[in-house]
Amino acid sequence: MTLGAPRLRVADLVDRVQPRPVPTSEVALQGRVWDVRRDTVDLGEAGTVTREYVDHPGAVAVLALREDRGPAEVLLIQQYRHPVGAFEWELPAGLLDVDGEPPVHAAARELAEEADLRAGRWDLLADYVSSPGGLSEALRVFLARDLSDVPGDEVFEREGEELGMPTGWVDLDVAVESVLAGRIRNATVAIGLLSAQVSRAQGWASLRRADEPWPAHPRLRDR
Known part of the structure:
Protein backbone atom coordinates (compact mmCIF):
# COMPACT_ATOMS: atom_id res chain seq x y z
CA MET A 1 0.00 0.00 0.00
CA HIS A 56 15.29 19.57 -28.62
CA PRO A 57 18.90 20.83 -28.50
CA GLY A 58 18.51 22.13 -24.96
CA ALA A 59 18.86 25.67 -23.68
CA VAL A 60 20.42 27.94 -21.10
CA ALA A 61 19.03 30.87 -19.14
CA VAL A 62 20.62 33.59 -17.05
CA LEU A 63 19.45 35.11 -13.80
CA ALA A 64 21.43 38.36 -13.73
CA LEU A 65 21.52 39.72 -10.18
CA ARG A 66 22.76 43.04 -8.83
CA GLU A 67 23.04 44.29 -5.25
CA ASP A 68 24.82 47.59 -5.87
CA ARG A 69 21.90 49.89 -5.09
CA GLY A 70 20.09 48.30 -2.16
CA PRO A 71 17.91 45.16 -2.27
CA ALA A 72 18.85 42.36 -4.65
CA GLU A 73 17.43 42.98 -8.12
CA VAL A 74 17.15 40.71 -11.15
CA LEU A 75 16.86 41.54 -14.83
CA LEU A 76 13.74 40.43 -16.70
CA ILE A 77 12.93 40.72 -20.38
CA GLN A 78 9.52 40.53 -22.05
CA GLN A 79 9.00 38.47 -25.18
CA TYR A 80 5.95 37.41 -27.18
CA ARG A 81 5.40 33.63 -27.14
CA HIS A 82 2.96 32.64 -29.86
CA PRO A 83 2.04 29.11 -28.69
CA VAL A 84 0.53 30.57 -25.50
CA GLY A 85 -0.43 33.93 -27.02
CA ALA A 86 1.24 35.97 -24.29
CA PHE A 87 3.94 38.56 -23.75
CA GLU A 88 5.88 36.77 -21.02
CA TRP A 89 8.37 38.12 -18.53
CA GLU A 90 11.39 35.86 -18.80
CA LEU A 91 15.10 35.51 -18.13
CA PRO A 92 17.62 36.07 -20.93
CA ALA A 93 17.88 32.64 -22.55
CA GLY A 94 18.67 30.78 -25.75
CA LEU A 95 19.16 27.46 -27.47
CA LEU A 96 22.32 25.38 -27.33
CA ASP A 97 22.61 25.53 -31.10
CA VAL A 98 26.35 26.18 -31.55
CA ASP A 99 28.30 22.92 -31.88
CA GLY A 100 30.88 22.44 -29.14
CA GLU A 101 30.00 25.63 -27.26
CA PRO A 102 30.13 25.06 -23.46
CA PRO A 103 26.78 25.88 -21.82
CA VAL A 104 28.20 28.67 -19.66
CA HIS A 105 29.70 30.30 -22.77
CA ALA A 106 26.29 30.09 -24.44
CA ALA A 107 24.78 31.75 -21.37
CA ALA A 108 27.32 34.59 -21.54
CA ARG A 109 26.56 35.04 -25.24
CA GLU A 110 22.81 35.20 -24.62
CA LEU A 111 23.23 37.68 -21.76
CA ALA A 112 25.24 39.96 -24.05
CA GLU A 113 22.91 39.56 -27.04
CA GLU A 114 19.60 39.97 -25.19
CA ALA A 115 20.52 42.27 -22.30
CA ASP A 116 23.76 44.05 -23.31
CA LEU A 117 25.41 42.80 -20.12
CA ARG A 118 28.59 41.01 -19.10
CA ALA A 119 29.21 39.16 -15.84
CA GLY A 120 32.42 38.79 -13.87
CA ARG A 121 31.12 35.82 -11.89
CA TRP A 122 29.17 32.80 -13.09
CA ASP A 123 27.60 30.03 -10.98
CA LEU A 124 25.20 27.19 -11.71
CA LEU A 125 21.85 27.89 -10.08
CA ALA A 126 19.45 25.18 -11.29
CA ASP A 127 18.91 22.35 -13.79
CA TYR A 128 15.60 21.01 -14.99
CA VAL A 129 13.90 19.14 -17.84
CA SER A 130 10.92 20.97 -19.30
CA SER A 131 8.40 18.24 -20.09
CA PRO A 132 10.12 14.82 -20.09
CA GLY A 133 7.00 13.00 -21.26
CA GLY A 134 7.15 14.62 -24.69
CA LEU A 135 10.18 16.87 -24.97
CA SER A 136 13.91 16.08 -24.68
CA GLU A 137 14.79 19.67 -23.66
CA ALA A 138 17.15 20.01 -20.71
CA LEU A 139 17.67 23.53 -19.44
CA ARG A 140 20.36 25.01 -17.21
CA VAL A 141 19.91 28.27 -15.29
CA PHE A 142 23.04 30.24 -14.42
CA LEU A 143 23.47 32.99 -11.86
CA ALA A 144 25.40 35.96 -13.25
CA ARG A 145 26.87 38.60 -10.91
CA ASP A 146 29.48 41.37 -10.98
CA LEU A 147 27.65 42.86 -13.94
CA SER A 148 28.78 45.52 -16.39
CA ASP A 149 27.43 46.97 -19.62
CA VAL A 150 28.70 45.69 -22.96
CA PRO A 151 30.77 48.48 -24.57
CA GLY A 152 28.79 50.55 -27.06
CA ASP A 153 30.80 49.42 -30.08
CA GLU A 154 30.18 45.75 -29.19
CA VAL A 155 26.43 45.90 -28.62
CA PHE A 156 24.59 43.14 -30.49
CA GLU A 157 22.18 44.35 -33.18
CA ARG A 158 18.86 42.69 -32.46
CA GLU A 159 16.36 41.83 -35.14
CA GLY A 160 13.13 39.93 -35.64
CA GLU A 161 11.16 39.05 -32.51
CA GLU A 162 14.01 40.22 -30.27
CA LEU A 163 13.94 43.75 -31.65
CA GLY A 164 12.66 46.21 -29.05
CA MET A 165 12.08 43.67 -26.28
CA PRO A 166 11.37 45.51 -23.00
CA THR A 167 13.86 44.92 -20.17
CA GLY A 168 13.79 45.99 -16.54
CA TRP A 169 15.23 45.46 -13.07
CA VAL A 170 12.94 44.19 -10.33
CA ASP A 171 13.41 43.49 -6.64
CA LEU A 172 13.96 39.74 -6.21
CA ASP A 173 11.30 39.54 -3.49
CA VAL A 174 8.76 41.31 -5.72
CA ALA A 175 9.55 38.98 -8.63
CA VAL A 176 9.11 35.90 -6.43
CA GLU A 177 5.81 37.27 -5.16
CA SER A 178 4.66 37.67 -8.77
CA VAL A 179 5.46 34.01 -9.47
CA LEU A 180 3.59 32.80 -6.38
CA ALA A 181 0.61 34.99 -7.25
CA GLY A 182 0.45 33.54 -10.76
CA ARG A 183 1.10 36.87 -12.46
CA ILE A 184 4.15 35.53 -14.31
CA ARG A 185 4.03 31.89 -15.37
CA ASN A 186 7.10 31.07 -17.45
CA ALA A 187 8.70 27.93 -16.01
CA THR A 188 12.30 29.05 -16.45
CA VAL A 189 11.84 32.39 -14.73
CA ALA A 190 9.88 30.72 -11.91
CA ILE A 191 12.55 28.09 -11.31
CA GLY A 192 15.34 30.66 -11.54
CA LEU A 193 13.70 33.15 -9.18
CA LEU A 194 12.64 30.61 -6.58
CA SER A 195 16.05 28.92 -6.67
CA ALA A 196 17.80 32.26 -6.25
CA GLN A 197 15.55 33.24 -3.36
CA VAL A 198 16.25 30.01 -1.46
CA SER A 199 19.96 29.94 -2.29
CA ARG A 200 20.47 33.56 -1.27
CA ALA A 201 18.74 32.87 2.07
CA GLN A 202 21.29 30.08 2.58
CA GLY A 203 24.24 32.34 1.82
CA TRP A 204 24.48 30.92 -1.73
CA ALA A 205 25.69 27.60 -0.30
CA SER A 206 23.74 25.62 -2.90
CA LEU A 207 25.49 27.16 -5.92
CA ARG A 208 27.51 24.79 -8.11
CA ARG A 209 30.40 25.23 -10.51
CA ALA A 210 29.34 26.80 -13.79
CA ASP A 211 31.15 24.05 -15.72
CA GLU A 212 29.65 21.13 -13.77
CA PRO A 213 28.90 18.04 -15.94
CA TRP A 214 25.34 17.83 -17.25
CA PRO A 215 24.24 14.17 -17.41
CA ALA A 216 20.55 15.09 -17.78
CA HIS A 217 21.22 16.63 -21.19
CA PRO A 218 20.95 13.80 -23.78
CA ARG A 219 23.64 15.30 -26.02
CA LEU A 220 26.08 16.34 -23.29
CA ARG A 221 25.95 13.47 -20.79
CA ASP A 222 29.15 11.86 -22.08
CA ARG A 223 31.28 15.02 -21.85
Whole structure:
Protein backbone atom coordinates (compact mmCIF):
# COMPACT_ATOMS: atom_id res chain seq x y z
CA MET A 1 0.00 0.00 0.00
CA THR A 2 1.14 3.53 -0.69
CA LEU A 3 0.99 4.63 2.96
CA GLY A 4 3.46 1.84 3.66
CA ALA A 5 5.93 2.99 1.00
CA PRO A 6 9.50 3.47 2.26
CA ARG A 7 10.67 6.83 3.56
CA LEU A 8 13.22 8.30 1.15
CA ARG A 9 16.51 9.84 2.25
CA VAL A 10 18.50 12.65 0.67
CA ALA A 11 20.80 10.10 -0.95
CA ASP A 12 17.80 8.48 -2.65
CA LEU A 13 16.69 11.67 -4.39
CA VAL A 14 18.84 11.43 -7.50
CA ASP A 15 17.33 10.94 -10.95
CA ARG A 16 18.72 7.75 -12.51
CA VAL A 17 20.04 8.47 -16.01
CA GLN A 18 19.77 5.08 -17.71
CA PRO A 19 18.49 5.29 -21.31
CA ARG A 20 16.67 2.16 -22.48
CA PRO A 21 17.58 0.47 -25.80
CA VAL A 22 16.02 2.03 -28.91
CA PRO A 23 15.66 -0.62 -31.67
CA THR A 24 14.35 1.91 -34.22
CA SER A 25 14.24 5.69 -34.48
CA GLU A 26 12.92 8.00 -37.21
CA VAL A 27 12.09 11.66 -37.75
CA ALA A 28 8.29 11.85 -37.86
CA LEU A 29 8.22 15.60 -38.55
CA GLN A 30 11.14 17.80 -39.52
CA GLY A 31 10.78 21.32 -38.16
CA ARG A 32 12.61 24.60 -38.68
CA VAL A 33 14.22 24.59 -35.22
CA TRP A 34 13.52 21.12 -33.84
CA ASP A 35 12.09 17.81 -35.00
CA VAL A 36 9.48 15.36 -33.78
CA ARG A 37 11.10 11.94 -33.44
CA ARG A 38 9.40 8.53 -33.25
CA ASP A 39 11.30 5.86 -31.30
CA THR A 40 10.55 2.29 -30.36
CA VAL A 41 11.82 1.74 -26.83
CA ASP A 42 12.65 -1.57 -25.17
CA LEU A 43 11.38 -1.43 -21.59
CA GLY A 44 12.42 -4.96 -20.74
CA GLU A 45 9.68 -6.93 -18.97
CA ALA A 46 7.16 -4.19 -19.87
CA GLY A 47 7.76 -4.86 -23.57
CA THR A 48 8.41 -2.47 -26.44
CA VAL A 49 6.57 0.82 -26.75
CA THR A 50 6.49 3.65 -29.31
CA ARG A 51 7.17 7.19 -28.13
CA GLU A 52 6.96 10.43 -30.13
CA TYR A 53 8.67 13.50 -28.73
CA VAL A 54 10.20 16.83 -29.68
CA ASP A 55 13.95 16.36 -30.16
CA HIS A 56 15.29 19.57 -28.62
CA PRO A 57 18.90 20.83 -28.50
CA GLY A 58 18.51 22.13 -24.96
CA ALA A 59 18.86 25.67 -23.68
CA VAL A 60 20.42 27.94 -21.10
CA ALA A 61 19.03 30.87 -19.14
CA VAL A 62 20.62 33.59 -17.05
CA LEU A 63 19.45 35.11 -13.80
CA ALA A 64 21.43 38.36 -13.73
CA LEU A 65 21.52 39.72 -10.18
CA ARG A 66 22.76 43.04 -8.83
CA GLU A 67 23.04 44.29 -5.25
CA ASP A 68 24.82 47.59 -5.87
CA ARG A 69 21.90 49.89 -5.09
CA GLY A 70 20.09 48.30 -2.16
CA PRO A 71 17.91 45.16 -2.27
CA ALA A 72 18.85 42.36 -4.65
CA GLU A 73 17.43 42.98 -8.12
CA VAL A 74 17.15 40.71 -11.15
CA LEU A 75 16.86 41.54 -14.83
CA LEU A 76 13.74 40.43 -16.70
CA ILE A 77 12.93 40.72 -20.38
CA GLN A 78 9.52 40.53 -22.05
CA GLN A 79 9.00 38.47 -25.18
CA TYR A 80 5.95 37.41 -27.18
CA ARG A 81 5.40 33.63 -27.14
CA HIS A 82 2.96 32.64 -29.86
CA PRO A 83 2.04 29.11 -28.69
CA VAL A 84 0.53 30.57 -25.50
CA GLY A 85 -0.43 33.93 -27.02
CA ALA A 86 1.24 35.97 -24.29
CA PHE A 87 3.94 38.56 -23.75
CA GLU A 88 5.88 36.77 -21.02
CA TRP A 89 8.37 38.12 -18.53
CA GLU A 90 11.39 35.86 -18.80
CA LEU A 91 15.10 35.51 -18.13
CA PRO A 92 17.62 36.07 -20.93
CA ALA A 93 17.88 32.64 -22.55
CA GLY A 94 18.67 30.78 -25.75
CA LEU A 95 19.16 27.46 -27.47
CA LEU A 96 22.32 25.38 -27.33
CA ASP A 97 22.61 25.53 -31.10
CA VAL A 98 26.35 26.18 -31.55
CA ASP A 99 28.30 22.92 -31.88
CA GLY A 100 30.88 22.44 -29.14
CA GLU A 101 30.00 25.63 -27.26
CA PRO A 102 30.13 25.06 -23.46
CA PRO A 103 26.78 25.88 -21.82
CA VAL A 104 28.20 28.67 -19.66
CA HIS A 105 29.70 30.30 -22.77
CA ALA A 106 26.29 30.09 -24.44
CA ALA A 107 24.78 31.75 -21.37
CA ALA A 108 27.32 34.59 -21.54
CA ARG A 109 26.56 35.04 -25.24
CA GLU A 110 22.81 35.20 -24.62
CA LEU A 111 23.23 37.68 -21.76
CA ALA A 112 25.24 39.96 -24.05
CA GLU A 113 22.91 39.56 -27.04
CA GLU A 114 19.60 39.97 -25.19
CA ALA A 115 20.52 42.27 -22.30
CA ASP A 116 23.76 44.05 -23.31
CA LEU A 117 25.41 42.80 -20.12
CA ARG A 118 28.59 41.01 -19.10
CA ALA A 119 29.21 39.16 -15.84
CA GLY A 120 32.42 38.79 -13.87
CA ARG A 121 31.12 35.82 -11.89
CA TRP A 122 29.17 32.80 -13.09
CA ASP A 123 27.60 30.03 -10.98
CA LEU A 124 25.20 27.19 -11.71
CA LEU A 125 21.85 27.89 -10.08
CA ALA A 126 19.45 25.18 -11.29
CA ASP A 127 18.91 22.35 -13.79
CA TYR A 128 15.60 21.01 -14.99
CA VAL A 129 13.90 19.14 -17.84
CA SER A 130 10.92 20.97 -19.30
CA SER A 131 8.40 18.24 -20.09
CA PRO A 132 10.12 14.82 -20.09
CA GLY A 133 7.00 13.00 -21.26
CA GLY A 134 7.15 14.62 -24.69
CA LEU A 135 10.18 16.87 -24.97
CA SER A 136 13.91 16.08 -24.68
CA GLU A 137 14.79 19.67 -23.66
CA ALA A 138 17.15 20.01 -20.71
CA LEU A 139 17.67 23.53 -19.44
CA ARG A 140 20.36 25.01 -17.21
CA VAL A 141 19.91 28.27 -15.29
CA PHE A 142 23.04 30.24 -14.42
CA LEU A 143 23.47 32.99 -11.86
CA ALA A 144 25.40 35.96 -13.25
CA ARG A 145 26.87 38.60 -10.91
CA ASP A 146 29.48 41.37 -10.98
CA LEU A 147 27.65 42.86 -13.94
CA SER A 148 28.78 45.52 -16.39
CA ASP A 149 27.43 46.97 -19.62
CA VAL A 150 28.70 45.69 -22.96
CA PRO A 151 30.77 48.48 -24.57
CA GLY A 152 28.79 50.55 -27.06
CA ASP A 153 30.80 49.42 -30.08
CA GLU A 154 30.18 45.75 -29.19
CA VAL A 155 26.43 45.90 -28.62
CA PHE A 156 24.59 43.14 -30.49
CA GLU A 157 22.18 44.35 -33.18
CA ARG A 158 18.86 42.69 -32.46
CA GLU A 159 16.36 41.83 -35.14
CA GLY A 160 13.13 39.93 -35.64
CA GLU A 161 11.16 39.05 -32.51
CA GLU A 162 14.01 40.22 -30.27
CA LEU A 163 13.94 43.75 -31.65
CA GLY A 164 12.66 46.21 -29.05
CA MET A 165 12.08 43.67 -26.28
CA PRO A 166 11.37 45.51 -23.00
CA THR A 167 13.86 44.92 -20.17
CA GLY A 168 13.79 45.99 -16.54
CA TRP A 169 15.23 45.46 -13.07
CA VAL A 170 12.94 44.19 -10.33
CA ASP A 171 13.41 43.49 -6.64
CA LEU A 172 13.96 39.74 -6.21
CA ASP A 173 11.30 39.54 -3.49
CA VAL A 174 8.76 41.31 -5.72
CA ALA A 175 9.55 38.98 -8.63
CA VAL A 176 9.11 35.90 -6.43
CA GLU A 177 5.81 37.27 -5.16
CA SER A 178 4.66 37.67 -8.77
CA VAL A 179 5.46 34.01 -9.47
CA LEU A 180 3.59 32.80 -6.38
CA ALA A 181 0.61 34.99 -7.25
CA GLY A 182 0.45 33.54 -10.76
CA ARG A 183 1.10 36.87 -12.46
CA ILE A 184 4.15 35.53 -14.31
CA ARG A 185 4.03 31.89 -15.37
CA ASN A 186 7.10 31.07 -17.45
CA ALA A 187 8.70 27.93 -16.01
CA THR A 188 12.30 29.05 -16.45
CA VAL A 189 11.84 32.39 -14.73
CA ALA A 190 9.88 30.72 -11.91
CA ILE A 191 12.55 28.09 -11.31
CA GLY A 192 15.34 30.66 -11.54
CA LEU A 193 13.70 33.15 -9.18
CA LEU A 194 12.64 30.61 -6.58
CA SER A 195 16.05 28.92 -6.67
CA ALA A 196 17.80 32.26 -6.25
CA GLN A 197 15.55 33.24 -3.36
CA VAL A 198 16.25 30.01 -1.46
CA SER A 199 19.96 29.94 -2.29
CA ARG A 200 20.47 33.56 -1.27
CA ALA A 201 18.74 32.87 2.07
CA GLN A 202 21.29 30.08 2.58
CA GLY A 203 24.24 32.34 1.82
CA TRP A 204 24.48 30.92 -1.73
CA ALA A 205 25.69 27.60 -0.30
CA SER A 206 23.74 25.62 -2.90
CA LEU A 207 25.49 27.16 -5.92
CA ARG A 208 27.51 24.79 -8.11
CA ARG A 209 30.40 25.23 -10.51
CA ALA A 210 29.34 26.80 -13.79
CA ASP A 211 31.15 24.05 -15.72
CA GLU A 212 29.65 21.13 -13.77
CA PRO A 213 28.90 18.04 -15.94
CA TRP A 214 25.34 17.83 -17.25
CA PRO A 215 24.24 14.17 -17.41
CA ALA A 216 20.55 15.09 -17.78
CA HIS A 217 21.22 16.63 -21.19
CA PRO A 218 20.95 13.80 -23.78
CA ARG A 219 23.64 15.30 -26.02
CA LEU A 220 26.08 16.34 -23.29
CA ARG A 221 25.95 13.47 -20.79
CA ASP A 222 29.15 11.86 -22.08
CA ARG A 223 31.28 15.02 -21.85
